[in-house]
Amino acid sequence: MKALTVKPHVKDSIQMRDVPDPARRNPEVKVRVIRAGLCGTDADIYEGNYGEPPPGDDFLILGHENFGVVEEAGQNDAGLKPGDFVVSTVRRPCSKCLNCQHGEMDFCSSGEYTERGIKGRHGFMAEYYVESPQYLIKIPPELQDIAVLLEPTSIVEKGIDHAYLIQRRITWQPQMALVMGAGPVGLLAAALLAARGLRTFVASLEAATDPRAEAAQSLGAQYLCLKDISLTDLPKQIGAPDLVIEATGKSSVVFAAMQMLAPNGVLCLLSVTGGSAIRPEPTDVINQDLVLRNSVVFGSVNAHPRHFKKGVEDFESIEKARPGALQKLLTTRLPWEEYGKWFGQKRSGIKTTLEISR
Numbered sequence: 415m416k417a418l419t420v421k422p423h424v425k426d427s428i429q430m431r432d433v434p435d436p437a438r439r440n441p442e443v444k445v446r447v448i449r450a451g452l453c454g455t456d457a458d459i460y461e462g463n464y465g466e467p468p469p470g471d472d473f474l475i476l477g478h479e480n481f482g483v484v485e486e487a488g489q490n491d492a493g494l495k496p497g498d499f500v501v502s503t504v505r506r507p508c509s510k511c512l513n514c515q516h517g518e519m520d521f522c523s524s525g526e527y528t529e530r531g532i533k534g535r536h537g538f539m540a541e542y543y544v545e546s547p548q549y550l551i552k553i554p555p556e557l558q559d560i561a562v563l564l565e566p567t568s569i570v571e572k573g574i575d576h577a578y579l580i581q582r583r584i585t586w587q588p589q590m591a592l593v594m595g596a597g598p599v600g601l602l603a604a605a606l607l608a609a610r611g612l613r614t615f616v617a618s619l620e621a622a623t624d625p626r627a628e629a630a631q632s633l634g635a636q637y638l639c640l641k642d643i644s645l646t647d648l649p650k651q652i653g654a655p656d657l658v659i660e661a662t663g664k665s666s667v668v669f670a671a672m673q674m675l676a677p678n679g680v681l682c683l684l685s686v687t688g689g690s691a692i693r694p695e696p697t698d699v700i701n702q703d704l705v706l707r708n709s710v711v712f713g714s715v716n717a718h719p720r721h722f723k724k725g726v727e728d729f730e731s732i733e734k735a736r737p738g739a740l741q742k743l744l745t746t747r748l749p750w751e752e753y754g755k756w757f758g759q760k761r762s763g764i765k766t767t768l769e770i771s772r
């Protein structure tokens with residue numbers, strides 16, 4: 415079968431190649447990939463900054479944002495059968511840590527987890543893949559057009575879930591949320607927060623007429639252009655947010671966000687920033703703010719299968735309340751042979767997908 419591969423840590427080594435079809439053993443499921451989403455992590459791997467091949471291979475099949483259809487299945491507890499639509503989770507457990515032993519691979523404490531298409535395990539930019547049913551999330555047919563957004567949505571579901579779990583330490587009824595960044599993760603965060611009934615703002619650099627700003631509004635959030643208003647003036651204009659989701663990919667924004675929080679506020683950091691920036695920050699002021707307001711700042715990566723399942727439920731209710739609004743995030747569909755139009759290029763739009771089969 416055909417697969418889109420890189421040699422990890424070799425910039426620009428991307429190549430479509432023939433690889434053997436994956437062999438299925440019971441109770442595994444063979445999935446035909448319909449499409450894969452592209453994100454900053456894929457770009458980082460392409461640049462040679464990130465990524466690891468599976469043991470014994472010198473290449474990695476890319477792709478972790480995925481959507482496909484079951485091609486072959488034996489008897490399996492999940493009841494998956496040919497024709498079912500599925501999305502696969504990304505992370506697989508290490509063999510030693512307590513968190514992985516308890517199915518909390520997203521909290522792996524040994525660092526020896528693997529991730530499909532990213533670290534030590536082939537991904538989904540291929541005609542087929544084989545997976546254990548426990549890692550596959552069944553997708554209702556009515557969500558097939560947007561299901562490729564489920565993996566990035568799971569990242570946001572985890573961040574929001576954990577913000578609320580952490581705040582079970584007190585009586586917490588957040589009213590207002592601010593999302594920093596209007597990329598796919600930021601916009602998905604806005605969709606989920608607005609659907610929870612929070613007054614939701616998205617702040618980003620794009621002009622108010624940009625499709626990202628329009629997408630934020632059609633998902634129920636208000637958009638603020640950071641060219642018109644400075645980060646420090648933001649709380650003066652909208653009030654202090656109870657929950658901030660940072661999804662800009664710029665670490666400097668994190669420190670500004672720490673200083674905006676309402677008392678008992680929470681800042682959830684979702685950007686994997688691959689750079690090496692060093693900046694002076696007003697550390698006394700930041701520390702005092704955090705202490706005097708009982709603030710929480712936490713980082714969050716990957717997601718538990720329950721966050722994928724919550725994503726499916728939320729997609730269903732968002733589709734009912736705002737039909738077509740999530741679909742607007744999928745701005746560019748490339749036949750997968752045209753991968754060179756995305757990797758290493760200046761990109762526009764919101765989410766690009768590689769269309770692998772129909």
Ligand code: BGC
Binds near residue numbers: 455565715
């Ligand atoms: C993926 C996560 C993964 C993280 C770190 C993100 O792009 O969505 O599943 O855990 O990268 O590798």
